[in-house]
Amino acid sequence: MMSSNLEKRRGLMLVISSPSGAGKTTLARKLMAEFDTVALSISATTRTPRPNEVEGQDYYFKTHDRFHDLVKQGAFLEWAKVFDHYYGSLKSETEAKLSAGFDVIFDVDWQGADALHDQVPNDCVSVFILPPSIEALASRLDQRPGSTPEMVARRMADAKAEISHWRRYDYCIINDDLGMAYSQLRNILLVERMKRLRQNNLAPHVRALLGED
Ligand code: ADP
Ligand code: 5GP
Numbered sequence: 001m002m003s004s005n006l007e008k009r010r011g012l013m014l015v016i017s018s019p020s021g022a023g024k025t026t027l028a029r030k031l032m033a034e035f036d037t038v039a040l041s042i043s044a045t046t047r048t049p050r051p052n053e054v055e056g057q058d059y060y061f062k063t064h065d066r067f068h069d070l071v072k073q074g075a076f077l078e079w080a081k082v083f084d085h086y087y088g089s090l091k092s093e094t095e096a097k098l099s100a101g102f103d104v105i106f107d108v109d110w111q112g113a114d115a116l117h118d119q120v121p122n123d124c125v126s127v128f129i130l131p132p133s134i135e136a137l138a139s140r141l142d143q144r145p146g147s148t149p150e151m152v153a154r155r156m157a158d159a160k161a162e163i164s165h166w167r168r169y170d171y172c173i174i175n176d177d178l179g180m181a182y183s184q185l186r187n188i189l190l191v192e193r194m195k196r197l198r199q200n201n202l203a204p205h206v207r208a209l210l211g212e213d
Pocket of ligand 2: 082107113
């Protein structure tokens with residue numbers, strides 16, 4: 001775990017997309033394991049949990065009715081239909097974390113990435129994860145716990161459509177070797193944190209250097 005002084009900067013929104021199975025959840029979890037100042041925006045979804053998924057940890061699993069109630073209440077920063085299910089980023093997941101200085105990861109499809117970029121252009125950094133090949137993507141989907149041939153086929157059918165949106169992202173990473181891809185994602189986080197506008201302590205520091213205080 002790596003800590004940093006939360007008061008010295010404001011959190012950024014790290015939006016990660018990929019065709020399903022390319023590895024964004026794996027990469028996001030590695031980032032959270034290393035940095036205790038990185039949190040995940042846990043989405044709500046109408047899809048059923050996979051065998052290893054935990055309510056409130058992977059997703060908030062909702063019925064259609066409950067999900068649409070939340071839409072009506074304005075509870076989502078963004079929401080979209082992906083494959084045959086609804087997914088949405090809850091405002092309640094992010095506001096407190098961002099203002100406390102946490103970087104918040106959003107694992108969303110291209111529609112979610114577009115919506116977040118539009119709403120918060122200055123705080124949003126987007127990364128697209130590409131698989132090394134279509135065959136590797138199919139095999140990763142196949143090996144994922146709880147996968148069925150129908151699920152793999154559905155996700156493979158949509159993979160090229162998702163990949164076609166790669167140009168909308170600030171950064172792209174090819175996730176072939178996991179260690180290499182992780183180190184690239186980590187570098188993106190670290191360099192984006194250094195952006196002048198994100199360093200809240202700079203202005204008073206410079207004023208003190210110039211003797212203006
Ligand atoms: P996504 O969140 O993009 O749908 P996951 O992170 O769930 O994808 O990864 C899909 C599967 O591929 C998981 O079983 C994961 O362990 C595996 N995986 C992820 N990255 C790699 C990699 N670089 N090499 C081999 N397998 C990987
Ligand atoms: P999965 O069912 O594999 O967990 O996710 C399927 C797709 O839905 C992935 O592309 C994932 O990024 C996307 N997704 C998950 N949560 C959200 C969300 O809150 N909003 C949007 N727009 N997409 C999401």
